[in-house]
Amino acid sequence: MSEPAPKRPGLAIWLPLILFGAFFALVIWGLVRPADREVASAFIGKPLPSFALEAAVEDRPGLATADFKAGKPKLLNVFASWCVPCAIESPQLAALAKQGVEIDGVAIRDRREDVARFLATNGNPFARIGKDDLSQVQLAIGSSGVPETFVIDGKGVIRYQHIGEIREEDMSLILEKLKEAES
Amino acid sequence: MSSSTSGGIKPKHQRLVLLVIALVALVGAGLLAAYALSNQASYFYVPSDLVKDRPEEGRAIRLGGMVEKGSLKTRADGVTIDFVVGDGKARVPVRYTGITPDLFVEGSGVVAEGRMEGETFVADNLLAKHDEKYVPRQMGDMTAAQAKEVVAETK
Amino acid sequence: MIAEIGLAVLWMAAALALLQLFAGISALRPGGKVLAGVVRPLAVMQGALVAVSFLALIDLFLETDLSVKLVAANSHSMKPFIFKLAGTWGNHEGSMLLWVTIMAVSGGIVALVEKRLREDTLIATLAGQAFVSLGFYAFLLLSSNPFERLPEPAPDGMGLNPLLQDIGLAFHPPTLYVGYVGLSVAFSFAIGALVTRDVGPAFARAMRPWVLGAWIFLTIGITAGSYWAYYTLGWGGWWFWDPVENASLMPWLAATALLHSVSVLASRNALRAWTVMLGVIAFSMSMVGTFLVRSGILTSVHAFAVDPERGSFILALLAIYIGGALALFGIRASTVTEGERFSPVSREASLVFNNVMLCGILGIVLLGTLYPLLTEAFGAKVSVGPPYFNPVSAIFAIPMMMVMTVGPLLRWRKDNPGRITATVAVPALLAALALLAVVVFAPGIRLLPMLGIAVGIALAVASWFPLRGRNLRRTPINVWGMVISHFGIAVALLGAASESAFSTERLAAMNVGDVQSVGPIELKLLSIEPVAGPNWTALEATVSASYKGGEPVTLHPQARTFSSPPGERTESALHTRWNGQLYAVLGNEGEDGRWQMRFWWKPFVPLLWLGGLLVAFGGLLALLGRVAKDIKRLRVFDKLAYRKSRLEQLK
Numbered sequence: 001m002s003e004p005a006p007k008r009p010g011l012a013i014w015l016p017l018i019l020f021g022a023f024f025a026l027v028i029w030g031l032v033r034p035a036d037r038e039v040a041s042a043f044i045g046k047p048l049p050s051f052a053l054e055a056a057v058e059d060r061p062g063l064a065t066a067d068f069k070a071g072k073p074k075l076l077n078v079f080a081s082w083c084v085p086c087a088i089e090s091p092q093l094a095a096l097a098k099q100g101v102e103i104d105g106v107a108i109r110d111r112r113e114d115v116a117r118f119l120a121t122n123g124n125p126f127a128r129i130g131k132d133d134l135s136q137v138q139l140a141i142g143s144s145g146v147p148e149t150f151v152i153d154g155k156g157v158i159r160y161q162h163i164g165e166i167r168e169e170d171m172s173l174i175l176e177k178l179k180e181a182e183s
Numbered sequence: 184m185s186s187s188t189s190g191g192i193k194p195k196h197q198r199l200v201l202l203v204i205a206l207v208a209l210v211g212a213g214l215l216a217a218y219a220l221s222n223q224a225s226y227f228y229v230p231s232d233l234v235k236d237r238p239e240e241g242r243a244i245r246l247g248g249m250v251e252k253g254s255l256k257t258r259a260d261g262v263t264i265d266f267v268v269g270d271g272k273a274r275v276p277v278r279y280t281g282i283t284p285d286l287f288v289e290g291s292g293v294v295a296e297g298r299m300e301g302e303t304f305v306a307d308n309l310l311a312k313h314d315e316k317y318v319p320r321q322m323g324d325m326t327a328a329q330a331k332e333v334v335a336e337t338k
Numbered sequence: 339m340i341a342e343i344g345l346a347v348l349w350m351a352a353a354l355a356l357l358q359l360f361a362g363i364s365a366l367r368p369g370g371k372v373l374a375g376v377v378r379p380l381a382v383m384q385g386a387l388v389a390v391s392f393l394a395l396i397d398l399f400l401e402t403d404l405s406v407k408l409v410a411a412n413s414h415s416m417k418p419f420i421f422k423l424a425g426t427w428g429n430h431e432g433s434m435l436l437w438v439t440i441m442a443v444s445g446g447i448v449a450l451v452e453k454r455l456r457e458d459t460l461i462a463t464l465a466g467q468a469f470v471s472l473g474f475y476a477f478l479l480l481s482s483n484p485f486e487r488l489p490e491p492a493p494d495g496m497g498l499n500p501l502l503q504d505i506g507l508a509f510h511p512p513t514l515y516v517g518y519v520g521l522s523v524a525f526s527f528a529i530g531a532l533v534t535r536d537v538g539p540a541f542a543r544a545m546r547p548w549v550l551g552a553w554i555f556l557t558i559g560i561t562a563g564s565y566w567a568y569y570t571l572g573w574g575g576w577w578f579w580d581p582v583e584n585a586s587l588m589p590w591l592a593a594t595a596l597l598h599s600v601s602v603l604a605s606r607n608a609l610r611a612w613t614v615m616l617g618v619i620a621f622s623m624s625m626v627g628t629f630l631v632r633s634g635i636l637t638s639v640h641a642f643a644v645d646p647e648r649g650s651f652i653l654a655l656l657a658i659y660i661g662g663a664l665a666l667f668g669i670r671a672s673t674v675t676e677g678e679r680f681s682p683v684s685r686e687a688s689l690v691f692n693n694v695m696l697c698g699i700l701g702i703v704l705l706g707t708l709y710p711l712l713t714e715a716f717g718a719k720v721s722v723g724p725p726y727f728n729p730v731s732a733i734f735a736i737p738m739m740m741v742m743t744v745g746p747l748l749r750w751r752k753d754n755p756g757r758i759t760a761t762v763a764v765p766a767l768l769a770a771l772a773l774l775a776v777v778v779f780a781p782g783i784r785l786l787p788m789l790g791i792a793v794g795i796a797l798a799v800a801s802w803f804p805l806r807g808r809n810l811r812r813t814p815i816n817v818w819g820m821v822i823s824h825f826g827i828a829v830a831l832l833g834a835a836s837e838s839a840f841s842t843e844r845l846a847a848m849n850v851g852d853v854q855s856v857g858p859i860e861l862k863l864l865s866i867e868p869v870a871g872p873n874w875t876a877l878e879a880t881v882s883a884s885y886k887g888g889e890p891v892t893l894h895p896q897a898r899t900f901s902s903p904p905g906e907r908t909e910s911a912l913h914t915r916w917n918g919q920l921y922a923v924l925g926n927e928g929e930d931g932r933w934q935m936r937f938w939w940k941p942f943v944p945l946l947w948l949g950g951l952l953v954a955f956g957g958l959l960a961l962l963g964r965v966a967k968d969i970k971r972l973r974v975f976d977k978l979a980y981r982k983s984r985l986e987q988l989k
Contacts, residue, residue: 012202013671016615017664020622023708024657030635030711031650088411091489201612205694212698216705216730223726224709227719245721261847261932262925281845282572282908282925282934296721308573 048076048156049140053130056107056115063104063130071154073181075103075174077126078138078148081110081118086147089165090122096171097125101178105129108138108146149174153181225296230273238299246275246304247294255289268293268304279306341406344394345485348435351387351442352475354380355468362465366458366533374461378449381464384471385446392426392439395484399426402495408432408484410492417495424508427515430632430648431484436512438478440519441471444548448523453972455544456536463530470522473655481651506566514559514586518624520552521593528617529663532670537610542603545617547964549600553593554957560586561950572908572923574843574938576834576946579727581636584707585627588700592620595696598689606750608677608686611667612693618667622660623700629653636711681752688745695738699731706730732786739793739831742824743800761803765796772796776839783839790835797828816963823956830949836942847932857939859920860884864892866924866933874898876909879924879933883913895924895935919943 052064068074077093079086097103105126107115115129132138141150141158151160151174160177162170225243238244246268254267263280266289277295287293287309297306358380365374398406399422402415412432413425421428427436445467452460478484527545531537563586568576577583596616603613630636633649680686706722713720743765747758769792776788801824805813844856848863855861864880876896884890893911913920918941925934 012206013611014668015206016619017661017668020660020664023626024653024661026708026711026715027629027633027635027653029715031633031653201690204690205612205697208694208698209701212701212734213705215733216702216726219726219730220706220709220722224713224720224722225725227721243723243725257928261928261930262845262934282923282936296723 044158044161046158048152048158049137051130051137051140053106053132053137056105056110056112056129056131057119057124058112058116060124060126060129063106063128065156067104067128068152068156069154072102073151073153073159073178075101075178076141076150076152077103077105078108078141078146078150079105080108080146081114086165087118087122089147089149089167090125092166092168092171093125094123096166096174099175101175102127106132106137108132109134151177151181227294229270230268230275231270233275233299233304234273240300241298243296243298245294245296246277246306247292248275250287250289250291250293252290268295275304276302277304277306279309281309284309340394340397341403341485341487344391344398345483347387347394348391348475348485349479351384351391351438352472352479354384354387355442355472355475358384358468359465359472362461362468365461366465374457377461377464381442381449381467382446384468385443385449388439388442392435395432395435396423396426398485399423399432404493404495405487405491407486407488410488410495412495414495420505421508427512428508431478431482433511433515434474434478434482435484436515437519438471438474440516441467441474441522444520444523445471445526448548452544453975454540454968455530456534456540459530459534459536459541460544461530462533463526466526466529466533467523470526470659473658477651477655482648506562506570510559510562510566513555513562517552517554517556517559517593518589518621518628520548520555521589521621521624523548524552524593524596524617525621525659525663528614529666532614532666532674535670535673537603537614537674539604539607542600542613543968546597546600546604547961547968549593549597549620550957550961550964553590553597554954554961556586556590556593557950557954557957560590561947561954564950565947569910569912569921570907572910572936574841574921574923574936574940576837576943579706579722579724581707582631584703585631588627588703588707589620589623591696591700591703592616592623595693595700596620598692602686602689603677606678606680606686608680609690609693610677611671611674614671614674615667616693618660618663619700622656622663623704625652625656625660626704629656630707636707678751680750683748683753683755685745685748685750685753688741688748691741692738692745695734695741698734699738702730702734703727728786732789736789736793739797739827742827743797746801746804746820746824761806762800765800768799769793769796780839787835787839790831791839794828794832794835798825798832801825801828814963815966816960819956819958819960819963821956822959823953826949826952826954826956828949829945829952830947833942833945833947833949837940837946840941841943842939844937846935847928847930848935849932854935854937856920856937857918857941858886859937859939860887861922861935861937862890863933863935869896871898877924879922879935881911881922881935883920883922885915893920893922895922897924897926914944917941 048065048068050065053062055062068076075096093103103125105128107129110131110133112131115131119126130137138146147165149162149166150158151162153159159181162174166174223243225245226238227245227247228238230246230248233246248268248270251267251269251274254265256265257263258265262282263278264283265276265278267274268277269275277297279295279297294310295304295306296308296310297304299305358377361373361377361380364370365372365377395408398409399413400419402409402413402417402422404410404415408429408431409425412429413422417425425432427433445464448460448467449464455463524545527541527548531541563583564576567578567583568574571578596613596619599609599613599616602609629649629652632652635649706726709722710720744758744762747761772795773788773792776783776791801821804817804821808817842857844854844861846852846854848854850863850865853860853862860883862882864882866877866879869876869878876898878894878896881893881895882890883893891913893913895911896909898907898909908923908925911922913922918939921938921940923936925936927933
């Protein structure tokens with residue numbers, strides 16, 4: 001600006017800006033903090049608990065811990081037919097499956113015919129689907145709701161947890177996490 | 184337009200006086216607010232904190248945790264309930280008079296606003312912490328580990 | 339097709355805003371006069387284009403075009419018409435488009451009608467307005483495009499949050515938005531005036547109708563929001579000091595202060611730098627409020643779509659605009675020349691007192707709202723509620739309202755306190771009597787409601803004194819506006835104090851046929867039956883209520899269950915009498931088959947919202963009065979200019 005020459009120091013004039021700066025610092029801190037809000041973090045880096053679930057639909061096998069130790073990273077998707085956001089993420093899951101990502105599903109508290117109907121309407125991107133009627137697996141892997149998606153590396157270790165539906169803008173993140181899990 | 188001439192005497196201090204008054208008032212407001220906040224803000228406790236470091240009787244606090252399964256009892260008046268909130272390490276009995284929120288069920292997370300009276304936490308208000316978008320209502324049988332987790336979430 | 343048109347038009351508007359900014363900047367530089375002429379038309383065109391874009395989105399929602407992602411995610415073909423319409427702005431993208439629309443349209447109106455201001459100040463203002471809206475254009479177009487198509491049309495929409503499916507709430511957010519964005523105009527005027535160092539009465543007169551307009555909308559929005567929370571949450575309270583509520587209160591406090599300081603600047607040419615500062619603060623508070631609500635940085639009882647990423651975008655805009663404006667203020671404020679002076683006993687001084695008190699309350703609310711975040715930084719989880727906000731804000735509000743009884747009676751510049759002592763004695767006496775009556779007849783009332791009743795009665799009477807000795811027909815309409823607004827504040831205060839002092843509550847488990855009473859009202863539960871609405875089913879209680887044994891009326895509190903998307907909500911039932919309101923809520927069924935019912939009798943509580951509406955109505959009168967005066971003055975100016983040009987031609 002052209003004329004800085006103030007007649008007197010007038011520190012008070014800068015006070016609002018200083019206060020605003022303090023406010024800004026505080027909320028920036030508040031925004032970057034979310035890490036500790038996520039329930040998930042505790043389970044990341046831990047191996048999957050052992051489980052063996054029976055098949056939820058006829059044309060896909062059930063799901064067990066051993067299926068995740070084949071050396072290749074996979075996605076583990078926790079879903080349910082009664083869950084509306086699960087239907088929203090289906091195009092994204094289909095796109096991931098198309099790119100060769102193997103996705104295994106766990107259907108939570110569901111009935112066989114409901115799952116079948118859900119997959120018929122929304123497409124079936126899953127290689128295997130386990131049926132978790134008591135939410136046991138869900139709780140054991142630290143998921144508190146549906147849908148949630150976990151990135152599991154080739155040794156069966158949880159590497160990343162995505163809470164809520166996978167939206168289009170989350171796709172690159174998921175792919176990136178899968179890549180990280182390869183190493 | 185009546186007063187387009189801005190001439191006249193310009194005493195240096197009027198501005199200064201105004202500024203000082205405003206500053207004093209605002210600083211006063213700030214100090215007052217800080218004092219009141221330190222007295223009136225209600226802290227968040229989980230049951231194990233409550234047992235370890237008990238707040239003074241009657242001070243407004245919030246208690247978060249899981250409603251223990253099988254602990255929910257309705258009294259004869261039909262509107263007062265007793266239940267136990269736990270976090271896997273400690274348990275606190277809670278009394279509440281009023282209409283419970285829709286998502287308040289045994290085995291789910293809850294945040295209660297109220298105060299300690301003797302050994303009991305008396306709640307004025309219950310906030311059920313449960314995202315109806317994701318979790319089915321009947322999901323009640325959570326493990327202690329899960330309970331801890333919900334506690335972490337309800338913070 | 340409509341979606342594509344809407345998007346294209348939005349991009350064009352953004353491009354025009356960019357042009358407007360650059361044209362404005364170069365017009366202000368030496369030798370840039372050529373471009374000065376294009377700034378106004380650009381602003382008008384930009385406003386028109388954005389309006390078209392918004393209309394396109396409304397059309398998509400009304401048609402329920404399910405190939406558009408936003409419609410599919412937020413609407414439903416089964417939804418009633420009015421909620422389809424409200425669905426347009428009942429979501430993040432749509433509300434941001436509404437925000438930009440209001441901003442650009444107000445910019446266009448400023449460009450079209452504002453003729454009092456120096457031309458360079460106006461150009462700087464419009465450039466400022468373009469600069470501010472550009473940020474929001476970027477936000478919309480880059481991260482929240484409302485017109486995005488789905489690869490395949492959805493079979494049906496996802497519906498709208500049942501909590502938001504309420505007629506009051508459908509129009510509540512846009513009302514607040516008009517208020518928030520109206521303050522952006524005041525902000526742009528403040529920036530414009532700082533840039534050209536043209537802070538004076540003309541600037542204040544140009545800014546005043548915008549501040550008034552925004553303030554009216556904020557007042558209505560807050561009043562309606564409070565009523566909404568009152569009947570929809572089923573907790574019987576009308577203000578919870580929730581972050582979302584505070585987010586709307588803070589801009590109102592700042593705008594109220596600005597409103598008063600602007601009139602000092604307009605009529606007395608004093609409080610120059612202060613008014614500019616408030617212009618910046620008022621809009622900052624709008625943005626801070628939006629940020630706090632949208633980022634989810636603070637948790638709230640009000641359901642709201644929350645997204646930290648969007649929060650950071652708004653925060654970035656906040657940093658640019660507000661940080662920039664405050665820096666500009668720091669650099670320029672010392673060059674704003676001193677205004678007229680006044681004595682400590684004068685109308686100016688009372689308005690300064692009002693401003694300081696309002697800012698004090700603003701600071702208290704802001705601090706209380708942010709405090710949980712602050713302590714979290716140090717590892718403690720706290721929440722701050724009424725035990726903090728009520729007494730601490732009253733420490734500022736009560737003296738302010740006491741001065742309100744006196745201020746409008748004082749003369750500008752310098753007054754003799756003795757002149758009005760006799761007049762002021764009347765309300766002072768009334769307040770003392772009221773205080774005495776309350777102490778004698780209703781002992782045990784807490785201090786705050788007691789003071790509220792006393793001050794409220796004094797103010798309700800004193801607010802009419804400025805009309806004394808005036809010919810009522812010739813009294814300018816804006817004076818009436820002030821009188822009614824101040825009276826409205828008194829009415830609202832009385833309602834609030836009465837609610838807090840005299841409410842009675844009854845909570846009971848009832849069988850059908852049981853009788854209960856609350857205050858002077860006897861209640862009987864007649865039946866509980868299921869009922870169905872367009873997209874919900876409900877259990878409905880039928881309760882008959884009789885006031886002091888008189889003719890009974892029936893109430894129907896409900897517990898509703900929504901189908902798409904699933905959700906539950908209690909629908910309280912209200913019965914309003916001239917002297918109070920009965921409030922009934924249906925709770926859950928107990929194991930023994932009894933139903934939980936909760937009743938309140940709240941004497942004079944409707945005064946609270948009536949007062950709010952009176953305040954807004956007073957504001958409307960003031961606005962009409964000012965605009966009428968301005969139009970008159972403009973005509974005289976036009977005539978003068980015409981004569982002058984004729985004279986020059988003759989020479």
